[in-house]
Each structure stands twice: as C-alpha cells, then as structure tokens.
Amino acid sequence: MIIRARAVVTMDGLPIENGAVAISGNRIIDVGKFPEISARHSGQQLVDLGEQVMLPGLINAHCHLDYTCLRGQIPPKKPFADWIRAINTEKARLSAQDYVASIAEGFAEAKRFGTTTIANLTAFPELIARIDPPIRTWWFAELIDVRSPERANELVDLAAESLKPAANWGLAPHAPFTASKDLYRRCEEVVRRENVLLTTHLAESREEMSLFRDGAGPLYDFMRSIGRPMDDCGHETPLRLFSDTIGAPPSTSLRTGSGRALPTEWIIAHLNELAESDFELLERFTGKFHVVHSPRSHDYFAHSTFAFRRLRDLGFNICLGTDSLASNENLSLFAEMRAFRRGEPAVSPKEALEMATVNGGRALGRPQVLGRIRANYFADLIAIPCSGITDVFEEILAFDQPVHWIMVNGKT
Numbered sequence: 001m002i003i004r005a006r007a008v009v010t011m012d013g014l015p016i017e018n019g020a021v022a023i024s025g026n027r028i029i030d031v032g033k034f035p036e037i038s039a040r041h042s043g044q045q046l047v048d049l050g051e052q053v054m055l056p057g058l059i060n061a062h063c064h065l066d067y068t069c070l071r072g073q074i075p076p077k078k079p080f081a082d083w084i085r086a087i088n089t090e091k092a093r094l095s096a097q098d099y100v101a102s103i104a105e106g107f108a109e110a111k112r113f114g115t116t117t118i119a120n121l122t123a124f125p126e127l128i129a130r131i132d133p134p135i136r137t138w139w140f141a142e143l144i145d146v147r148s149p150e151r152a153n154e155l156v157d158l159a160a161e162s163l164k165p166a167a168n169w170g171l172a173p174h175a176p177f178t179a180s181k182d183l184y185r186r187c188e189e190v191v192r193r194e195n196v197l198l199t200t201h202l203a204e205s206r207e208e209m210s211l212f213r214d215g216a217g218p219l220y221d222f223m224r225s226i227g228r229p230m231d232d233c234g235h236e237t238p239l240r241l242f243s244d245t246i247g248a249p250p251s252t253s254l255r256t257g258s259g260r261a262l263p264t265e266w267i268i269a270h271l272n273e274l275a276e277s278d279f280e281l282l283e284r285f286t287g288k289f290h291v292v293h294s295p296r297s298h299d300y301f302a303h304s305t306f307a308f309r310r311l312r313d314l315g316f317n318i319c320l321g322t323d324s325l326a327s328n329e330n331l332s333l334f335a336e337m338r339a340f341r342r343g344e345p346a347v348s349p350k351e352a353l354e355m356a357t358v359n360g361g362r363a364l365g366r367p368q369v370l371g372r373i374r375a376n377y378f379a380d381l382i383a384i385p386c387s388g389i390t391d392v393f394e395e396i397l398a399f400d401q402p403v404h405w406i407m408v409n410g411k412t
C-alpha cells in the first residue's frame with residue numbers, strides 16, 4: 001500500500017512535500033517523494049490523504065488510564081498530601097468494572113487525539129486480560145506496599161504474572177515514599193530477568209522534597225500517620241536517595257565518577273524538584289535515564305519550574321506524557337506540546353514534536369521501530385490538515401481537533 005499526503009514529516013531531516021509512504025504488513029518499507037515511491041512500488045493500492053500532513057503517531061510516555069473517569073472530579077489541592085487523600089477517596093468508590101470502563105474510555109480518547117503508543121501505568125494488572133487496547137501499549141503495574149511492606153516480593157511477582165501475556169510491559173514502583181526499597185529491588189530483579197521496562201515517579205512535589213530532605217511537611221506527616229517507617233527521611237533529596245539506595249546494583253548499571261550508579265533503563269516521571277546538589281549528581285552520571293515531563297499536570301499542581309534545558313543539556317532523554325485525568329483535562333499530546341512551549345517558547349515546535357515521538361520511542365527501548373517514518377519502522381501514522389510545508393511544525397502543534405486518519409500497526 002502507498003499512502004500519499006501533501007506533506008510527510010518523517011522526523012528525519014526536512015518535511016517532504018508531496019510525499020508518500022509505502023507500507024507492507026505492519027511496517028513502513030519506504031518513504032520519499034510521491035513520484036519516486038509510486039515508481040518503486042508500482043501496482044500497489046494508493047491511498048491519497050490530500051491536503052494533509054502525515055507524521056508518526058504520537059507517543060504518550062506516562063499515563064494512568066485507570067483514572068480517566070476522574071476527569072474534573074478533584075480540584076487542585078494544596079498541600080499535595082490532601083490531593084492524595086482526595087484521589088484515594090474517589091478511588092475507594094470505584095469497582096473493577098468501573099476501572100475497566102475507565103481504561104477503555106481512556107484508550108479511545110488517546111487514540112482520538114492521535115496517540116498510537118502509550119506507556120500506561122495501572123494499579124490493577126489483574127484487569128488487563130479484560131481489555132483489548134486499540135493502540136500500542138506498554139502496561140506497567142503500579143506498585144505500592146506502604147501499608148504492607150512484608151508483601152513486597154509477592155506483590156511484584158503477582159503483578160508480573162498478570163502482565164506477562166501482554167506484548168509489552170514493565171513494572172512501576174510508585175514512588176520512594178509509597179514503595180519500599182525491597183519492592184524497588186524486586187522490581188529490578190524481575191525486570192532484568194524478563195527484559196522489560198521500569199518506571200517510577202520521582203521528585204514530583206515540593207512536599208516530597210521536604211519529606212526526604214528535611215523530614216518534615218504535610219506529606220511527611222501523612223506518610224508517618226499511615227505507619228510508613230520514616231528512617232530514610234531528613235537526610236537526602238529524593239534524587240540522591242533514589243540513586244544511593246534504590247538504583248540497580250552495580251552489575252547492571254553504569255558507574256559514575258563518584259562510584260554512584262543508576263541504571264539507564266529507568267523512565268523517571270516528573271523530576272520537578274531538584275536541588276543544586278542534585279544537578280551536580282546528575283552531571284556525574286555517565287548513564288542518562290529517560291525523563292517524562294507532563295506539562296499540564298505540572299501546571300495543575302503548580303510544581304517548581306521543570307528544568308528542561310538543564311536536563312536536556314546534560315543528555316537526558318526528555319519525553320512528554322499526559323499523566324492521568326485526575327490532574328489533567330484530556331489526553332491530547334498536541335495540547336501537551338502547546339503547554340510545554342508556553343513555558344519554553346525558545347524550544348522549536350519540531351523539538352517539542354520530537355519529545356512526543358522520537359524521544360518516547362527511545363524511552364520505551366524501541367528507537368529502531370518507534371517514533372519516526374522510516375523504512376522498517378512500525379506503520380504507526382497519523383494525518384492532520386495542513387496548508388503546505390512552510391510552517392508545518394507550527395501547524396501540527398496548533399492542531400486541536402480529533403485526528404481523523406490514524407494507522408496503528410499497519411491498520412486504519
């Protein structure tokens with residue numbers, strides 16, 4: 001099959017005017033100018049998308065579709081601990097069937113906004129057998145053992161068994177204040193054995209910083225009140241604690257100049273709250289992990305400014321995510337790119353689009369098949385109206401409608 005469009009944005013080099021993509025099965029086999037593609041693949045079925053730009057499907061690198069049904073239910077709350085209490089109250093009202101419906105609704109919405117790959121954290125890995133995702137999905141089991149640390153290994157092993165039938169999966173110890181070191185370590189063991197992915201929330205809020213660094217604040221009080229052992233608080237920043245005591249053992253990690261180690265496969269959500277000493281630590285890391293920024297959820301919580309340029313310039317791979325609809329209004333990565341550029345107007349629209357395509361593919365460990373239009377890549381494509389190629393990246397970022405043409409894995 002050949003698909004032609006007024007413009008093709010491959011994420012390699014310049015946009016192609018009057019471009020076309022040749023597809024075989026679920027893969028792209030060729031891309032270039034329409035006359036050349038039609039000559040090289042004569043006799044193939046032609047789909048002409050007309051005055052549209054075709055681009056790689058978008059990649060959401062951090063999301064919780066469990067909470068799609070909580071859209072608009074929880075107003076922003078300070079302190080952050082009160083927001084956690086509020087979402088816990090809402091969650092207590094939901095049944096397994098509610099969650100299945102919420103996740104299905106989230107998938108449909110994400111796809112409608114042109115997302116073809118999603119990293120989705122679920123607190124209910126046992127439910128995924130009841131769901132057939134319409135887009136390419138990495139399922140991450142979100143794991144919390146703060147109320148039952150003695151069950152850390154069991155929780156991880158049960159989650160892994162539920163996720164194994166999925167094509168793509170990983171483990172997500174929730175955060176250093178809700179998941180024990182034992183739980184993190186077990187996740188790392190299983191991930192190494194199964195060759196899957198790891199993600200976690202880190203340094204999200206000011207309160208997490210004061211909990212770990214100062215041993216004080218509303219989140220500290222809340223976690224102590226539910227019985228969490230607090231002996232790791234009052235010493236180090238969240239990042240320092242994570243890199244000193246939670247990162248993978250030396251056998252699988254890259255050593256830093258100071259002897260510290262962090263595995264490079266981690267996908268770290270947030271990293272909003274960093275001290276100067278954290279930047280010194282990050283500079284010394286030779287292995288750079290992936291960072292997911294969720295601009296609208298960040299604004300909702302009014303976290304400290306995300307240090308995009310410092311992290312990018314240190315070599316970290318920065319992707320975009322929507323986080324959940326408990327702290328965001330919809331699952332549009334177009335809106336996420338726009339929100340990101342409101343805070344970082346000097347970043348080009350092309351670089352913002354890279355964060356929602358190429359960088360997501362890297363974070364998910366599939367840089368050779370995800371996030372570009374190139375031979376051998378998955379045929380995960382979208383098309384939206386455009387007026388030409390002159391301002392095509394600006395037009396892409398300004399797009400705020402449902403996406404009407406979507407191909408996932410070679411199928412529309």
Ligand SMILES: [Zn+2]
Pocket residue numbers: 062063064201269323324
């Ligand atoms: Zn999250």
